[in-house]
Amino acid sequence: MRPLLWVPLTVFLVFLGFVAWGLYAPAARNIQSALIGQPVPEFDLAPAAPGRPGLASIALRQGRPRVVNIFASWCLPCRVEAPQLAELARRGVPIDGIAVRDRTEDLQGFLASYGNPFQAIGADVDRRVQLTLGSAGVPETFVIDGQGIIRHQHIGAINPQDVPAIVAAYEAAR
Amino acid sequence: MRALFVAVALLVAAPALADSLLPAARYADTQLPDPRQEAQARALMETLRCLVCQGQAISDSNAEMAGDMRALVRTRIQAGETPDQVRDWLIARYGNWVTYDPPFSWLTAPLWLLPILLVVGGFFVARGRFKRRRSN
Numbered sequence: 171m172r173p174l175l176w177v178p179l180t181v182f183l184v185f186l187g188f189v190a191w192g193l194y195a196p197a198a199r200n201i202q203s204a205l206i207g208q209p210v211p212e213f214d215l216a217p218a219a220p221g222r223p224g225l226a227s228i229a230l231r232q233g234r235p236r237v238v239n240i241f242a243s244w245c246l247p248c249r250v251e252a253p254q255l256a257e258l259a260r261r262g263v264p265i266d267g268i269a270v271r272d273r274t275e276d277l278q279g280f281l282a283s284y285g286n287p288f289q290a291i292g293a294d295v296d297r298r299v300q301l302t303l304g305s306a307g308v309p310e311t312f313v314i315d316g317q318g319i320i321r322h323q324h325i326g327a328i329n330p331q332d333v334p335a336i337v338a339a340y341e342a343a344r
Numbered sequence: 345m346r347a348l349f350v351a352v353a354l355l356v357a358a359p360a361l362a363d364s365l366l367p368a369a370r371y372a373d374t375q376l377p378d379p380r381q382e383a384q385a386r387a388l389m390e391t392l393r394c395l396v397c398q399g400q401a402i403s404d405s406n407a408e409m410a411g412d413m414r415a416l417v418r419t420r421i422q423a424g425e426t427p428d429q430v431r432d433w434l435i436a437r438y439g440n441w442v443t444y445d446p447p448f449s450w451l452t453a454p455l456w457l458l459p460i461l462l463v464v465g466g467f468f469v470a471r472g473r474f475k476r477r478r479s480n
Contacts, residue, residue: 205436295366
């Protein structure tokens with residue numbers, strides 16, 4: 171018996187294992203922003219709906235952490251997470267919104283139907299600010315500390331079980 | 345009766361929209377006036393990955409976000425940025441994942457170096473074999 175003879179077969183089986191793992195493991199579809207731990211890029215968005223001011227990056231470094239929710243009236247998961255945003259606002263978490271590619275009348279209807287937990291809502295008409303933040307979809311939620319450093323990113327709708335993690339990230343950003 | 349029902353159902357059915365109601369961004373599907381810049385932007389778009397339709401380049405995706413990314417690329421190229429600057433801007437936000445042409449780093453080095461090492465190793469193995477046969 172020459173044990174060396176088995177080396178190629180073993181290598182091949184290990185390779186096969188990797189292939190099977192790559193094929194069957196659920197692919198990570200979430201694209202994390204590379205800006206976590208970095209300052210918020212400069213931006214200045216006009217108001218998206220009457221009654222709320224627009225959103226500029228300078229408002230995100232006023233010494234208190236803030237939560238920025240990227241959403242849109244045409245986004246169905248955004249409706250699902252609306253009660254959780256209301257719950258966050260009820261717990262005293264300040265939330266600002268960035269409305270992606272939205273029209274004022276659609277947005278007003280959305281806020282009337284699903285609630286308006288936002289202190290400011292910026293209109294990101296051409297999705298430029300969403301791309302600037304490294305966000306790859308709606309809804310997404312960023313926690314930004316008082317110095318304007320991005321501390322946390324939540325991808326997708328905030329489900330009830332996600333609320334504690336967002337609150338914890340907010341508390342940690344203080 | 346059934347056909348009527350189907351017809352009515354089709355009429356009232358609203359498609360599940362994953363896109364906004366706003367028109368496509370300027371320069372999403374419009375070429376730049378300067379053909380040299382357009383060629384640069386085009387070549388860059390073919391190597392950038394669409395963020396929602398993962399696995400497609402933004403140049404051949406119909407997703408709205410891909411259109412917005414094409415508009416971003418064209419606008420920045422038109423403003424005088426080089427394709428590498430635009431690529432680096434996106435990598436700073438989305439990581440190397442966003443480009444189909446990842447920069448050479450310690451992480452990607454095996455991709456380029458391993459084939460060379462294997463060919464060199466194979467050369468020495470083959471040489472050893474041929475030598476032995478000749479001596480027989």
